[in-house]
Amino acid sequence: MEDGHARAAGLRSTRQRRAVLDALGRCPEFISAQELHARLTDAGGTVGLTTVYRTLRELDRAGLVDVVRDDSGERLYLRRPTDEHRHYLICRCCGRSQPVDAEAVEVWAAGLAEATGFAELEHTLELTGVCADCRPGGAEEPCPRQPACAR
CATH class of the missing domain: 1.10.10.10 (Winged helix-like DNA-binding domain superfamily/Winged helix DNA-binding domain)
Structure with missing residues (x-):
């Protein structure tokens, strides 16, 4: 930055x-x-x-x-x-993050603001999961980023 x-x-x-x-x-x-x-x-x-x-x-x-x-x-x-906020999918095991397209969320929030008359509407959307590297049955080696990985 x-x-x-x-x-x-x-x-x-x-x-x-x-x-x-x-x-x-x-x-x-x-x-x-x-x-x-x-x-x-x-x-x-x-x-x-x-x-x-x-x-x-x-x-x-x-x-x-x-x-x-x-x-x-x-x-x-x-x-x-960018100048706009983003939404991320975050691995609960290792913490790796990946930006995701959430245009539908932005459209919904804008429509909600318009329908309710609210201004300066802010929102938080958190998506978590377990990435392919940390998923049980994935690679044979334990997750290198966090020893307490769920595998």
Whole structure:
């Protein structure tokens, strides 16, 4: 995620915010604030966990990240590749995410807003399953991403 997107969304640029944005931009899958903070720390960064949480919350409000919740309710973040939010299918075992076409959901939500007179309608749709790599009877080796895989 380029710093220009953050500025365009009205977020002030700081060294720490740029570090969070850069680290988040290198994550191909959803990541928790704590995991993101650990990556920053492991790379020698000096960004505090509170700053990571605050920055992610600001990015969410600005529409620059997609957010889902894991089984425990923890929020996970992924850089939004477009100006529109996306829906994802997430593996309950390894956490791998895959964007899915959910145009029918968007049309339904827009129609619902129009029919009820609600404005600024927001929605959350979470789809979970078990990916082919983690599905019992799949590959012989255990899931490499999570030892507690259901196999």
